[in-house]
Amino acid sequence: MAVTYTRPPAPAREGGALKPLGRGAALLLLVAGALLTVLPFYFMFVFATHSRSEIFNLPPPAWFGDHTPQNYDSLLGRTPFWRNLWNSLYLAVMATGTTLFFCSLAGYAFAMYNFRFRDGLFNVVLATLLIPNALNIVPFALIMQAFGWIDTPRALWVPGMAGAFGIFLMRQYIGSAIPRELVEAARIDGCSEFTIYRRIIVPLCGPAMATLGLVTFIASWNNFLGPLIIFRSAQTFTAPLALRSLQGLVNTDWGALMLGVGLTVLPLLVVFALASRQLIAGLTAGATKG
């Protein structure tokens, strides 16, 4: 081959970097996109501090107002909002706690044991991920009616205690991050199987537990269709249901409603600010390893 380089190859820039001009344009678009993403949240907080008439003014308010106390009184006058937030929290904590326990237990079994039908059973777990939610709505409502679980939170957290996604995530993590020898050694030292789980697996599962915990908490906190089917009274409503009931009123107090929206979203924003890296990394690891 007579191929010769007439000039030394330029040092390759990492990941096919753009030329300065293209780079500037890309950056500008990225920043504009990020602004578009964040602005609705900004307006949510701004509107929460204004009265209904101020929100529907021309031009709409772009900076914080001083109507928050009135909005707060109006919000609590229309719906027991703290109670609703508490219901959401209770539901999310129960769902998260039980999911972490049962999914890590099952993930441990699938990752660390050789037992008959293991692969078949695991495929059943994965297959349940493909069943569309929509198929379940009517029978779900009917079963909860039959159990007498209408208007009780357990109707929502009990069915989700051991979800396929969580088992999948925990199995992947335990299988790749915890050496089998560790489990064997503990067994030789006379640990029972559950003790191995509790004393060795759980402490080493931190990152996966954090991801699964966050996902479960967020999903439960944001769930709308489930509570819509189960809860019937303002006292048992979760926060999203309370928001919906506020919006449904003929004369919606948009200031109060926005304050409610803000109070519902704020806890998630705080959690996300603290753990976004963990959450994103864990989620995509689960999604792309499949």
Place this chain on the structure above:
Amino acid sequence: MQASATAPPRPKRSPAERWESFQRRYAPYIFISPFFILFLVFGLFPIVFSLYLSFHSWQPAAGLGSMKFIGWRNFTDNLTDPTFWQSLRNTGILALESGVPQHLIAIPLAFAIHTSLKRVQGLVTALYFLPYITSVVAVSVIFVTLFSWQYGVLNVVLTGLHHLPLIGGLFPAEKINWLGNRDFVQPAVASVVVWRYVGWNTVLYLSGIQAIPSDLYEAASVDGATTGQQFRYITLPLLRPIMFVAITLTLIGNLQLFEEPYIIAGDSGGIGSVALTTVMYMYRTYNFYGDAGLAAAMSWLLFILIGALTLVNNRIFGKSRLSGSD
């Protein structure tokens, strides 16, 4: 009893040893049993029951005794119901209007984040991801105010842009009645869905792009490939496995759209019911008309549609999974 007399004497094991081997043998089954018990009670049984239900006429309020077998009637009733077809058409339009842009934005966005941002990558990604973690209800309520006709921020901004020199003509001269005009309800709902899921898809694609070995790009730029060519001939083909995952998730999610149209357009689907999706119609059939059999049959029709489209997607995107980076 005689057989045991001739059998070789087994080594005697203490109760502790026996307990140990017993629990070792059955521990995994016990550990995975919660899932399977829950699945049987809350997963499999409901599905079988809903299939059974779909062949019956039943008003749940009247008790189990009023259940009557009616064969395929629920299915034929649905298939001859114009509102059902309208809901399917709405679902399809909304799924396309909100699904296609998501991916058209997310793929270049992920590429841009990967190539031009190194230090602030995490922060920018987190910002784009933010809508995905927030309650759909909260998000939709916010957008209802932003979409407001006379006083909404969106229209105020659009009018402002219309008065700009040069590019002003690109923007509408009149305020758009987003939620009160049947032509704009679907785009309004779809744009909220896009807004919510672009970040999720971007993160998915970003993780796919990061898995592509960087020496491929280096070799390409040595050969003089432009960034555009690298995107076209390296990034896109190697992203196919991730595209398959992302598009499947979008497809399944979009065909079950409920919360966004329910909050933004109202439970009847807004003006002319243009945002009444099939899941909304199913919910209404069950909840307000109290017809559980009809609603169950509707969910099975939707399930069949989702399954068929997933298969089609599988044929188009799933074929070359081996060419991926793994």
